[in-house]
Amino acid sequence: MSKIEYGFTPKYMTKNGKPWFPMMGEFHYSRYPKEYWKESLYKMKAGGIETVSAYAFWIHHEEVEGEYDFSGVRDLRAFTELVKETGLTMFLRIGPWCHGEVRNGGLPDWLLKKSFEIRSNNEEYFAEVKRYYKKLAEEVEGLLYKDNGPIIGIQIENEYGHCGGLQGEAGEEHMRCLTGLAKEAGFLVPYYTATGWGGAVTGGLLPVMGGYCEAPWDQRLTEIEPSGNYVFTEERNDHNIGSDYGFGAGITFDIHKFPFLTAELGGGLQVTRHRRPVAHPKDIGAMSMVKLGCGVNLLGYYMYHGGTNPKGKRTTLQESRETGYPNDLPVYSYDFAAPIREYGQMSETLKEIKLLAMFLRDFGSSFCEMEPFIPESNPLYQNNLKDLRTSVRRKDNSGYLFVNNYQRRYTMAEHLSEVLKVELDSEVITFPARDIKNGDFFFLPFYMPVGDGMLKSAMATPLCVLHNGEKDTYVFYTDTAPDYQWVKKPDKAEILTITREEALNAWKVEGDREYLLITCGNVIETDTGHAILSRSTHQVKAYPRLSAPPAGYRYTGEEKGFSVYEKLSDRPSGRVEYTLIREAAGIKVYEFTIQYPSDIEDCFLRIDFGGDSAKLYVKGEWEDDWFYTGQTWEIGLKRYGFPEKLQVEIQALKEKAECYLEIWPEFKDGIACDIYQASVEAEYKDCLNARI
Structure with a gap:
């Protein structure tokens, strides 16, 4: 089998010389049980992900100086081997500073106690990084691209020059030095990337961008301004990322030399103690679609798979204000409301992203070559909730019209009997009138090749192609009349509308x-x-x-x-009962007794409570925690061996707590500290015929 050749142009990434639109999702191996890595990689693949990105947190691997740990959940080599086995590729993000809401941004405590300044151009600092890089490279020896392995990309540092680090030429030199150390250690791959938002320096590496639907790191305790990520724009920078460190400048690289790629498009939001916005599926779906309309040619999600912080040897391993960082995070939970949640639950957000992933898998190569055209009449700012937001991506006369009438937590004006038009060089494509309601977002094709035919326009969105024998089946979806208009109907293809x-x-x-x-x-x-x-x-x-x-x-x-x-x-779901067993000032402890059905794949305990936070204890050990958001806390019980009994501790929330919440709990005498209801839902696994 010949080796795949990867590259990039100023417009898009390439695979064997052809335009390539990858779907990438972040999964932290050290935040998830090793025995379930493989099934989770298959779940990511089912959601349309083909490239896994993962941080290698230094503090997870060398919490104690000189004592490396690559066992259990920290087994980077085993994880990378599974990435290869499941047919995926990988971007390894090697830091040394990563952030990721980890203690010290992933740097070990002992490193911070050294006499030199971290993240500086100090030779002693570089010597420590060189040693760490060398050890990481040894762990993945034979699994890098140079050896036909799955690791095709390396990210150097994170938000350098924006969230700490040096700026200007000194910062650029720092990034170049780290890149040199990585290559010297053996990290030889087609892609070397650096985060490019907020004035971060990139050292000439391939810049990757980000965007979130809200900002849990924002230090304000009020509703913040509408997110700019729902507006079609040529602006690549999300000014809110890292705003807890201060608002950064623009971008430091020439956007005409590099494609528009994302590595940190928020697949959800990880709440903090002071700010707890809830990411909903359409928040992520609409934002993702808008990015396509802006010209993005890589959808990379952070996070795509949630997890749980591992237990440290000397300290807990979450970001906290106690360690000098701006936010307090849960000690253990890193659920992120991600497409795949903390316990492996495949969420509705995954399905929203999958709509785009299926389209891009079959049509992404031609889509990459389509330039974005944003009408001058388009709204420039996200606080314009009245005017319709549109964009076109096209090459010559073929392309897609993008329409967004969705703005998270704000009501957009309705556009009834709206006639959508696309102005081409020699004609105007006019779509039939349709109502565009608050919350609608979609894209429509024009002059789209369909087999040996040509579709002039449709009021339906392409999903995928089924290749079977002489006739391919093109699948479209719509909730209106599809109104397919043909230049030439295909003889060797058929249409399926859902x-x-x-x-x-x-x-x-x-x-x-x-x-x-x-x-x-x-x-x-x-x-x-x-x-x-x-279920x-x-x-x-x-x-x-x-x-x-x-x-x-x-x-x-x-x-x-x-x-x-x-x-x-x-099939039954099981039964659960719970009893209050202890109560003290600001705390209530409940014991749960669970009965499980037979032949289940997993079972999820679902708890609705009012309070500041909750802790899970299994066999007397503190295993997980959860900050109240108004959403159901869901706990996967397979991980704990399907325990018959467990305990949950609720910590009280005061009515005037300094916290931003979108849904407040019920208060009694100024305090919320109760479980409202609990249930269990069993998950079953049904096999399809191996050949289907």
Whole structure:
């Protein structure tokens, strides 16, 4: 098998010389149990991720000076081997300073006690980094691109010159020195990246950008201004990232020399003690789509997979004000409201991102070459909630019209019977009138090749292509009449139209042929085929018909071109009871007793409570915690061996607490400290035929 060649142009990344639009997601191996890494990588792959990014936190690997730890959750080599085994590639982010809401930004305490200044151009500091880089490189020897391994990219430092570090030429020199040390250690890869927002210096490396739907690190305790990440703009910089360190300047590199890539597009938000905004699925879906309309050619998410901080040898390992950082984080939980949550739950956010990932997997190569065109009449600022926001990406006359009428936590004006138009060099494409409601966001094709045909326009969005035999099936989704307008109808392709809800629940699966499955469950690869993970799925629809029903399902007929399979029987979720066993000033402790059904994949304890925070104890050990947000706290019990009993401690929240919350709890005598309700939901795993 020949080696894949990777590169980039000023516009996009390349794979074997062709335009390449990757989907990348951050997963911190040291924040997740080793025994579940593989299934989580398969889950990421099911969500459309093809490249995994991961920090190697120095403090996780050398908390005690000279005592390296690459065991258990810290086993970087084993994780990288699984990345390769599951067919993914990897960007390793080697710091030395990473941030990631880790203690000291990932630097060990002992390093901070040295006589030299950290993150400076001090030779003693560089000597320590050189030693650490060398050890990391030894751990992944044979797994780098140069040896046909999965690691194709290395990120150097993080937010250097923006959140600490040197600026100007001294900062550029620092980044060049670190890059040299990385290469000297053996990190030889096609891509070397550096974060480029907020005035960070890049040392000539490939700059990657970011953007979040809110800012839990913002030190204000009030509703903040609308996010600029819902406006189509040529501006690559998100001024809010790292604003807890002070607002940075613009960007330090020439945007005409590098493609617009993201590595830190927020897949959710990690709340802090003082600020707890909740990221909802459409917050992330709309922001992601807008970035495509702005010209992004890599969607990289931080985080894509949540996790739990490991236990330290000498201290806890979370960011805290006690260590001189701006924010207090949970000691253990790093859920992030990510597409895949702290306990491996595949969330609705994953499905929003998957809509774009499926499109980009099949159409991304041509999409990369399409330039963004943002109308001069477009709103410039996010506080304009009245005017419609649009953008066009096209190459010659072929492209997509992007429309966004979504602004997180704000109501946008409705545009009834709106006639959308795209002005080309020689004509104007006019779409049929449609209502655009508050919260709508979508994109539509024009002059799109469909097999051997040409689609002039449609009121439907392309999702994917099923390649089967002589005729390919192009799948589109819409909640309006699709109104396909053809220059030439295809002879060797057909159209399948589904709703947006069906598209959210759609999974493209390759077996003996390519299938589209629609199910509320989650379809993932396994070592032997595919499986459906679900809590309450009763129906699976397939196009074309499966060679055999999924395990535990039966074929019941046809529906709008899909074969329908129904679950043979209902399955129980289990039972839970809880009792208040101890109460003290500002604290209540509850004991939970849980009964599990048989043959389950996992079981999730769901707790709704009012309070400042909660702690989980299993067999007397403090295992996890959670800051109150108004959302349900969900705990995966497989990780703890399905315990029959566990304890939860609720810590009180005062009515006038200095904290920003979007949903406040119920207060009694100025205090909230209660569990409102609890339940358990079992997750089951149903195997699909290995060949489907």
